[in-house]
Every structure is written in structure tokens, then in C-alpha cells.
Amino acid sequence: MNEPQHDHPGPDHTGPDHTGPDHTGADHAGHAHSRAHACQPLGPAVIEVRDAAFGYGGHEVLRVESLEIRAGEVVALLGVNGSGKTTLMKGVLGLIDRMSGSVSLLGQPIDQLRDRSPVGYLPQRQSAAGPIPVTVGELVRSGQLSRRRPFGTHRNDASVHAALDVVGLSGVEAKRVDRLSGGQQRRALLARALVGGSKLLLLDEPFAGVDQPNQEEIADALDALLHNGLTLVVVLHELGPLEPLVTRVVVLDEGRIRFDGPLDEAPPQLLHMGHDHDPHGGPDPARGIGLVR
């Protein structure tokens, strides 16, 4: 396994100057070309995993010797279905069993981390809707709660409006979530992840079941946030519109990290390992994991 490369500035994706997100919904095809993550000095480690094994029901499915992600990085977790991408993300967040080793988040052991408000999470679930009608505002507002603020008495409507604005969903706060398209629901969930003031954002398949225009909207929102110092870790089947933003890829296979470094240094054979069936309509099996559009 490659040693983690902590100090690389990432591939040269500086490209043209950032012109800010365009949430008008027009000219989606042009967005990918204007979107690029400027190289910036990396901050302290925000995620550290050491000699850790993760699994479900006592059965180990992922082992990570060493992984360190620093503030300001944009890291894509790649691999075929079942390679351990989601398990790694859930392990970092303390959502699944850790059999051994250590995980630190924001400089503190995950078990001792009290203030999680800087951490935002977009789960893999396809729909934001449940059996009972929920408005977009109610859904997003739920992201303002924390261990220290479990009563919801600090309700901050300005933050809700700002989060919806960032993801391009202004004006739909009173709308039922189940009346939104799949792509809009993913954006509403992204707004929920952002509303607490996240500095570290972990996204699990943000483009699953999302059409191209909505993918571009999500990428635009993330692009804008990256310029405000966000650290982004994202599980992906294909980089798609996020490709210009990504500074580092971590490729997993059969529960192990096989590569950790800049995209342009990744061994081609790892990037074309073949692809099993993707229930969310992922890339063509003939294209491998289809990193580059």
C-alpha cells in the first residue's frame, strides 16, 4: 500500500480564475470548465486513522493502516461496489463498529469529540422523504441540532436560508421534500449537512440517482464552499463534475487502501478495475470505475 502523502498540494487543477457559483441553472455544460480548486496551503489534520479495522456485526470488512486528511484537502474515495468506501466514511464518523486502532476527527479521538457542529454528512440514502410529510425547511433545520443544543431553541432561520441558497434551492423551504425531484432532494440533504456551519464535509455518493444538471448544481455549491476553507471527503463512483476540485484520490479495493495520492499519479490499472452492477446507475462496466469523464 502506498504511504499516505500528506504534503502534496494536489494535482495542478488551478485552471482559470474562480468566478463563483452560478445558481441560475443555465449553461450547465460550461460549469465544469470554470470550476477548479485553487491550491492553498493545507491546515492541520482533520481526519486521522491509524491501524484501524472496521466491520459489521463483528465481521471485519475494512482495514486501514494509516490515513490522514488535512484541512483544505478535497479527497475522493474511489473503488468498486463493496470495496469499503462507505465503510471507511462511516468508520471515520463512528457510525459502525471499530474493532481495533484509532480514529481522530478534528484533532480529537472520535469517542471524545463533543462538538460535532463543524462536521457535515450527506448519507448515501436516495430519498430525504419519510412516511410523514416533511418540509424542506424542517429537514434542513434538523441539521442545526447538536449534543450541546438538542432542544432546537437556537432556531436560526437565516442559516437555513443561506444553506438553501448555497445549494440553489432558495424559495422551496415550505415545499414538501417528497414533492422534489431526486436531485433536489440530494441538494436539500446537502443543505442540511451545511446548515450547522460545517468545516469538514463528508459526502457519500452525492451524485447517486442525480441527473446531470443537478450534479452541476451540487458541484457549484461545493466549489463555492471550498473557497471558504472547507475540507471535503467524498465517496464517488466517478468523479464527474467534481474532477476539477479533487486534490487527492484514495482508491479502495477488497477492504484495503490500494492507492493514496494525486489523481494523475494513480496507477491506471487501479482506476480501471472493472465495475460490478451499480444500483444507482453508475458508470459502464466496460469503462472501469470511470474516473475521468
Added chain:
Amino acid sequence: MSTALLATNAISAVFEYDFLRRALIAAVLVGITAPAVGVFLLQRRLALIGDGIGHVAVTGVALGLVLNRAPVVVAVVVAVAGAIAVEVVRSLSDTSGEIALAVLFYGGIAGGVVLVSKAPSGSRNLTQYLFGSITTTSNGDLIVFAVLATVVLATVVLLGPALFTVSNDEEFARVLGLPVMAINVLLATLTALTVVVSMRVVGVLLVSALMVVPVAAAQLFARSFRGTCIAAVLLAVISAVVGVIVSYAADLPSGGTIVLVAIGLFVCSLIVSGLVAGGRLRGVNRG
């Protein structure tokens, strides 16, 4: 005798008879608390958990009858313990959890039937808890119900956002750092308290109905979670009050009557929402 005359007699009886006033107060308490808790259970897709806890409460009632202590108070203790056990088992297991829950539920009702056979009063008294006997509600019962209902409602109002967040997306709630296990145990406890408040009104066999049916009706036309809560409480209170009055006027069992009224409101909501949706579709097609 015409329906109008029956209703008039029933309403005048409310002012005349204490037992009917107590029955109506108990019905209103249940009408408010049951859907206020039920809405979170439905969002968690645990609509029938109230039934299971009701089964466990039967053992509590029987124990109270055997010990000759207040069955309602003993039922509170046993139902809360059972609810916490249910939540712990559910959180610790996956497929085997369902089996464990089934064992707990059937054990609850079997234990109640066996225990009550040793009660000095025999099994006759258990029937009023199984099927409801709102007209036998005493002042003491009413005080216990009022205290429990106040505790349940105050908790739901105070911790509503946290209960909603956990019910809507447990994994996300964990990432936020919310004490998910504690909140789930709290919801299970609220469910147990609501079951005990409801069992004299509709009976443990129908206890889930007022937690589920008004919420199911409300979600057909409500536009938000909060709106569903409010509409469900209104429908449940209407069901309970109308059910008590009809059961008195027509000499019918109160529990079954209340639930049938609630189901009637659900069917009406289903028809109206279907007609509204059909009208919208026709409008879109014309446009």
C-alpha cells in the same frame, strides 16, 4: 329514536353524570397524547410498537390485580421497563431482534393471562383493560392519566426537534452528536406511558389505533411534519369525544366505537385526498 335525539340526550347526560364527564376528559387526554407520540413512531416505521408494549402492559395490570395494588401504576412500571427492553434489544440486534421482540410481546400477554388467574378478583377485571372501559374511569385514574399526559406532552414539546431528527434519520442524528440511544429510550418510555393512559379508554388490544390511525389520516392532507402533528391531534380528539358520546347514546363498547370513528375519519380523508389529487391531475392534463 332519531339520531339527533340520541345525540341531544348524550350531550345533556354529559352535564348530568360525573362518570361521563370523566370519560370525556380521559378521551381528550388520550386524543392529545396518542398521536403526539405516534407521529414519531410512524416516522421511524415502528407503527405497531405500541401494540407490543400494550401486550407487556397486560402483565403489569395482572400483577397489580394479584398484588391488589393500583393496576394502572404497576402497569406504568412494567410497560416502561418493557419498552426500554424493546429498545435495547432492537438496537443491539438485527434480524434476531424481531424474534426477541415477538417473544417479549407474547410473553407479556401470556404472563398477564397466567398471573390474573391468581388474582382475588379473577380475570373479570382484566377484560376492562383489554377492551377498554372508559365509563369506569375513577377520579384517581383521571389524576394519574392527567399527570402522565402532561409529562408526555411536555417532553414532546421540549424535545420535539431532537425526537424528529432521530426519527427522521438516525444515522445523521449520530453524526450531529445527539444521544440517539437515550432519545430512542425516551420515545419508548413515552410510548409506554401513552399506552397506559390509553388502555382504559380503548383497551390494550386497540391501543395502537389512536397512535396510528389519526396520524395516517392527517398525513394524507398535511404539508409538513408539524402540520401532521396538529391535524392528527385534532382528528384523534374528535374521534375520542364522538366515540364516547356515540357509545353512550347507542350503548356500544367505548374503545371499539372510538377506533371505528377514527377509521371512518381516515377513510373520509383518503377519499377527499384522492378526489383532490384527481382534480389536480385533470387540471394539469387540461392545461
